[in-house]
Amino acid sequence: MASKVFKASISTKTAPIAIIGAGPCGLTLARLLERQKVDYVVYERDESATSANAGGSLDIHEATGQAALRKAGLWDAFRKEARWEDDRFTVYDKFGKQHLDGKSNGGVDEAGRPEIDRKTLRQILLDSVPKEKIKWGSTLKAVKMHQAGLPALEFTSGATVEGFKLVVGTDGAWSKVRSMITQVKPQYSGRTYVEAQITEENPLFKSVLDKFGHGTASLLAGASQMIVQRQGNGWYRVYFGIQAPEHYVGRELDSASVEALRKSLLSDFYSDWAEEAKDFVRHADHFRSWPLYHLPVESQNWTTVPGLALAGDAAHLALPNGEGVNCAMWDAVELAKSIETHGLDNLDEAVREYEKDLLVRGKAHIEDGIQLGNLMSHETGPAALVKAFQENDF
Structure with a gap:
């Protein structure tokens, strides 16, 4: 049986921008585009907002994640759920002796890096965009280039949707969109x-x-x-x-x-x-x-591919370093800003400008993850990590 093909066009009022993945990165981008009155659709493989393991707690940083929430008009919603009391980082050795007890806010209320559960952050973002914009249960199989270089989305259901002006991959570590931009794998x-x-x-x-x-x-x-x-x-x-x-x-x-x-x-x-x-x-x-x-550090050097963009882990998957979701949400801010500046008729230029800083940020993010991973597993136990924190290297 032939697969179904759905053509996106102005006449059918299908969105010009497709976002792959309804995590914090993709939903931040969706919210920002919503505020800019730019049409979009989000495809998410989960069947619903509660159908997958939501992950743990996230610390949200002032200059990136918090700034993104402010720009998205969601600061008050975030404040109601954020846990400033959990902005505390302690380090022990294997015998239970404490070597560090620190807070990033210096004791100032509503400053520093408050925590929030990933599922709670996701729900705040979901509540900020129209429900009909999220297509749940849509697992992307592949991205192909059809119709004069425009990207087409092939889903595991057998459906194909084509004609988008821009497909943004916020689809995580094993991004299908990334495979159309670079062959580098995690x-x-x-x-x-x-x-x-x-x-x-x-x-x-x-x-x-x-x-x-x-x-x-x-x-x-x-x-x-x-x-x-x-x-x-x-x-x-x-x-x-x-x-x-x-x-x-x-x-x-x-x-x-x-x-x-x-x-x-x-x-x-x-x-x-x-x-x-x-x-x-x-x-x-x-x-x-x-x-x-x-991703390898050297992965952050691709050439812009018309019709495609990456953000979050899809662009710069790193080892845990406390920056992942923050960096991802800031990617969304920068991409939305570039789209607003250049307009829907110049999306390739918007992506090209966005990628200039994205690749620099991504390289630093990956390097930081490797460095922190080495400190966490250093042969001296807590000593190397404690020294790095005391010297403000993190």
């Missing part, structure tokens, strides 16, 4: 996070609350780390950071494989840690594997 860092949760019903919860309280705590011991992060509901996410082969932890974890994973973590990665730290491995639940990938 590379495995050699590190994996095993994510788990400690809920209020967990026997470990009270001791975690008493020891770590608000914010994010990092326990560092060279090749192995633990990161304990408070969430908006008061629970904690724990990230067990290990140096391991790419597929060391399976994607699907049943009860038997979780127990095997616990034993492996305790014997192979945390055998000499304090017993209270080992209790995280013993008692945390809802395990999930998160191998850490990043």
